[in-house]
Every structure is written in structure tokens, then in C-alpha cells.
Amino acid sequence: MVERAGNISEQSTAGKNVTTQNSNPLIVTEGMTCGYELERERKLLTALVDISLTVHEGEFMVLVGPSGCGKTTFINVIAGLLKPWKGTATFDGKPIEGTGADRSMVFQDYAILPWRTVEQNVALPFELRDLNVSKEEARQRARTVIQNVGLDGFEQSFPHELSGGMKQRVGIARAMVTQPRVLLADEPFGALDAMTREVLQRQLETLVMDSKQTVIFITHSIDEAISLGDRIAVISHLPGRIREIVDVDMPRPRLAEGEITSHPRYGELREHLWDLVKDEALGARSEPE
């Protein structure tokens, strides 16, 4: 991996779209340890230990690891829902204190409000925060994003009338409507069927390539990680530590044209990543729940 680093910076200075190692660090965590309280057992559970990770502006960072390894805890800290126990987490040089309009999130279980129409759901961020956006403009922007995610015609539908894939499009539209600096995605395609997932992956890639959106993306699928990520942080299990950060030195677009799996680097990366998580994944299974 290391010997390829030179290659990557060459590519990025040449104006290519692979990695953005040279741009500003946007999110920096240093020696971050965090966890949460299990209320019923009255125990404190350490989920992440000593996480030092830098996400640059315009970078697509993927966190991959077995389930229950603390990926969600990491993203919750960045979102401002959790406070780190030790170490620091900064956004644009300032420590993260609470949520902010510059960070949006897409949830695994969609988390859209069932009593609101698609349009009302997408416009929610404008209602909750005073972003100096008039009502009319908020509506207009909601409609545009809804169109961008391919939901035009469903503005007045309620979530229970939509399929899972469409619900997650609402979730994505709601996250994008305020044009946040970082998009946090917590296994957004985990609950979807394989076909819908693939379609949404392609669309996400297009979206990200066009807008140079900074993304932190959680998945437990190695294939998804390689298809989407600029860099992949492999997290180990119980408690979560960073095993390795892997550069995905493959050109974009990876999904829109042709079959990415036939790319020679794909197999190598996949094998390497699988080696890293294999023991964890197999070990985790034999552990008692």
C-alpha cells in the first residue's frame, strides 16, 4: 500500500479525481476513545479505542469492520450526538460540540418521519435550524433535491406508501438539501435488497463525483467499501481500533461504466481487506452474544 502513495499524489495533482490527500483536513480525531452506557446493565461499554483519523475535504472515507465494532459510535461522535471520553475530535479545526448544519446524516433505518410527506421530510432541516432560508426557497430546494434523487412525482406521498429504496432516497435528499460539508452515512444501504443497493451506490458515486462531497460512510461490505471509497479504514472488533487505512487507487467512475470487479486491482484490494477482517469476522461469530 505504502509504495503506491506516490502514485496517488501524482494523480491528484494532475487534476484527476482519485484521492484528495493534498487538500485540507476537515475532520481530525486524535487518540479518541469513546463508548456508551448500557442502561439496563448499568455498564459502560468502550466501543472505540485510540482512534486517530483524518478525513480531508472532498474525500470519501469508508469505515469497514465487523458488526458491533463501534463504527456507528465514530459517526455519532462526528455528528455531535456523542462526546468522546478521551482524545479529541475536531471539525474544520474546532472541537465538535453538538450537532451542526455542516454535518448531515443518512441512517440505516431511514429515520424519516412517517407523518410527514416526502417534501415535508426533506424540508425538515430548514424548519429545525434557522439557516436564513425563506419558506419559499426551502420548498424550492427540497423539490430540486427530490428531483435529483429521482423521486419527482412523489413529493406528496407518505413514507408508508414508498418502498425501502425510495425511503432511503428521501433520507439522502434530506441529508443533501442543506448542502452540508460532510455527509455521514451509517450503513445506508444495509437494509436494501441487492439490486436497489447497486442502483443507489451508482447514484451516490455520481452525486459525490459531481459535487466533491466529503463523505464518511460505514459499511460491513468489502465490495461496497472498494466500490465507493477513496480510503478505507479497517476497524477491528471489541473494542474498535484502526487496523489499517487502505488507499483505493482505482480510477473513478468505478460503477457507472463497466464492471469494476473485473479491474485487476479490485481482486488484490478485496483479498487484502478480507485478510484484515477475516479473523475478526470469524472470531466475532464464535463469541457469545
Place this chain on the structure above:
Amino acid sequence: MTKMDTQPEAPAADQERIREARWTPARLWRKGRYAVITIINLMVFFTIWELWARDLIPFLPDLHVLVFPTFSETMETFKIGWFGGGNLEGFNNKMLADFVIARNFWETLKVYSVSMLVSIGLGIPIGLLMGGSKWADAILSPYVWTLSSLPRIAIYPILVMIIGIGGSFKMLGLTFEDPIQYWIVILTAIFPVIINTWAGVKTTDQSLINAAKVFGANRKQLYRKVVLPFTLPFVVTGVQLSLSRGLIGVVLAEFLTGAVKLGGVGWLIFRSANAFNAPLTYASLMSLAIFALVLVQGTRAMEAKIAPWRQVTKA
């Protein structure tokens, strides 16, 4: 952002896919058969009742006319009790008078509706308070749970000692006769509202709360835009339960104290049965049944309107 290219879930612009279904006899029957079955079912039920009461069905035991009136006589009593105009000469009972059911029903309705308004109006805020504040929950929950598990009628003697039977109570320029009746109804009806509202607040989906927080909700917005709408269908369920509990309460209250002043349908049932005025008992009971049915079905329709997303998950 560019427009995403494919739209797999969007409906195809295909006029052939959705067509008007035509009303064929077979389709009409499929849609309407349950209504038809219900009508036939009731007709059979009332016919058997009539024949049985006239002792025309040999294998059914003969019940005395004093305790088991015919359907036709019950309906006649029902008509006179509600709409008057009865020729009372042929009737061998002294209690039946024009409008007797209507008059008593009005008394019941007054006590019931006022008590229900109080139960709902107090129950919802108490439930919200208990769900939203751990302090309020800790302080109120011993009383709420004890009283809600206790058979409420067991505290009736205490109510009699404190409030007494009869008397009246003035508030807002209105006079409420026999306040113990209101107390009984409120105490039987308020707890389902409190507990269901509390449960709604407590079970609000954590990921909805997290989402609202991420998108900037402060505490007030979190309650107004997430917790309250989420709780609303729970409140409706609570109100539904408490409406039928309240009905038990009001009949019970009238059994116990109706004779003092107000009467009421409950009292009418009790009193007429004691006097072996079976047609009046049955007619009053029927009125109560219709009222309860309308009430419950009405709130069910309300529930479907208020929270359509829950209907889908239930189906």
C-alpha cells in the same frame, strides 16, 4: 448534484397498468357480502328471539315473560321510551312513560361527557409530563400505577365518606348534581389515557430522535415535531380504552347512586329489572349497546384518519 439517471421504483408511464375496475355483479357481491351476511345474521337473531320468547321453539327452555320479553314488545318499548306517543293502556307496567329512556339517557350523557372531557383533558398532560420528565415520572408513577391496577370500585366507600351521595357542585356557572358520579367515572376512565400517552412518549423511535437532533432540533422542537406526533396514535388508543371504561363507570355510578337524583340509563336498567319490567330493561340495554357501538367504531375511524401509517404496519 446531477439528476440521478435511473428511476427503478417510479411508476412507468403506462396507462395500461392501472385501469378502472368495473362493477360486475360478482364484484358487488364480493364487496358487499359481509354487509349482507350481517343483515341476515341479525334478522335470524331477532327472529329466533321473537319465536323463543313466544315459546314456539320446542327444544329451547321456556322462560317466563317477566324475565324474557318478546323482541316486538321490546321494540315497542324502545319506541315509546325514545320517541313517546305510546298508548300505555295495554301495557301492564307503571314505569314506562313517554320519553323515559331519552330522559334518562340525557342524564347519563351529561355525566359521561363532562367526566370524559375531564379525563382526557387531564390524562393527556399528565401522561406527557410523566413520559417527558423523569422527576414527574418518579413522583407520580406509584399513585398512577397503584390506582390503575386497583379495581376502582373498591374506593367507592371512601368516596361516599368524603363526597357523600347527592348534593351538588358549582363550577364555571354550571351546577353538577351528585358529584360522586363524576368522580367515579373520572377515576375509572382517566388511567388508560395517562398510561397510553406515557407509553407513546417512552417508545418514541430513538433513531427518529437522533435524526431530529442531527438536523438541529432543540428540546422544544424535538417534542413538538417528533415526540408529540409519534405519541398521537397512542393517545387515541388510550382515549378509546377510556371511553369504554368510562361507560362502565357511568353505569356503575348510576347503579349505586342513580336513585338519589339523576336516574340515568344505568339506573333505569337496574330499576326496571328490579321491578320485573323486562321490556324496559331490554330496551334500555339496547340503547346503551348502540351508543357504545357508535362510540367505539367512531374512535376506530378516527384512529385510521389520524395515523394512516400505523394501519399499514398493522395490516
